[in-house]
Amino acid sequence: MNSSKRSEQFPTADHDHQTCVTHALQEAEDFCLQQGLRLTELRHRVLELIWANHQPVGAYDLLEQLTHEGRKAAPPTIYRSLDFLLENGLIHRITSLNAYVGCNHPGLNHAAQFFICEACGQAAELDDAKIESVIARDAKRLGFTVEKRTVEVAGICAHCKQRPNP
């Protein structure tokens, strides 16, 4: 099966990335329409670039890609769009990389975990309820009210273990 979206695993060789990007944007457009959010041309383009990069991408990389296509852009331009996309659950920020990646489940307001390959740079997004429940249990024991969870695991993905030089 050739999944049309970035699934909860590292993309395989037969992964059709163009379809995956298109699907994600369609989903974002629908979501914003439903929610009365303004997915402006700039925000749309930034989201598209994030998906097109196909792996966590830095704000200044995105900025360069925008300016290369002729758009006038300074850091605030990109950070504002990133803020909008983050606030509305269309992308995630990967803290340990200072990078941004498209969200697989836009609008669900879920807590995600990321497995990040240090060889190829790809990141797999999981949503393991078990991790959430263990964290919740610890928080309860501490009397701690959870606001935000950051779970990021760095290492080597299965593909990169097979071929040493990706």
Next chain:
Amino acid sequence: MNSSKRSEQFPTADHDHQTCVTHALQEAEDFCLQQGLRLTELRHRVLELIWANHQPVGAYDLLEQLTHEGRKAAPPTIYRSLDFLLENGLIHRITSLNAYVGCNHPGLNHAAQFFICEACGQAAELDDAKIESVIARDAKRLGFTVEKRTVEVAGICAHCKQRPNP
């Protein structure tokens, strides 16, 4: 009981912080002696400052504290000491804060989880084997080799929930 080290919870009112700092430094000295590591005056002082701050502290805060006591210091000065302390498990880096905190179990090379209070700035270090095992299970399913784990939970600690203005 008045614990003499920062325990696996948020410090209580009767927490004797001076003893806690002294204890941590003694432990670090012993550990470095055993391992043949050079805990130089600078590194010792940086570690002391980290413990004395009693909560995650930024590199440039430490730098300022060093210069205020008359020592010549530039960013590389502090980052090198931080690198040494990180490599040898004497401190942790809290990615989501870009800050550093003393390790409760120096030398154990353990994976820690942090619960960070957004009100008082304190961080509790846990070492919950259950979280590790769940992550390990997910990694196995993905065929992913884990190198480094980052688990950071932000929220409000029990003390701060009781008194609104800490």
Next chain:
DNA sequence: GATGTTACGTTATAATATAACAATATAGCA
């Protein structure tokens, strides 16, 4: 179309971190 709000442009700067090379201190050995 007047008006309030949201989004974007622009300039400057803050905050965090590293590169590159020189000077000094320390350890280990002749």
Next chain:
DNA sequence: TGCTATATTGTTATATTATAACGTAACATC
């Protein structure tokens, strides 16, 4: 002890990530 290799620290410059502050343009609502 003195020599030499290595580790540590000093110093200058710069890279990288992010935000403040303020003006302008677009849009939405009346």
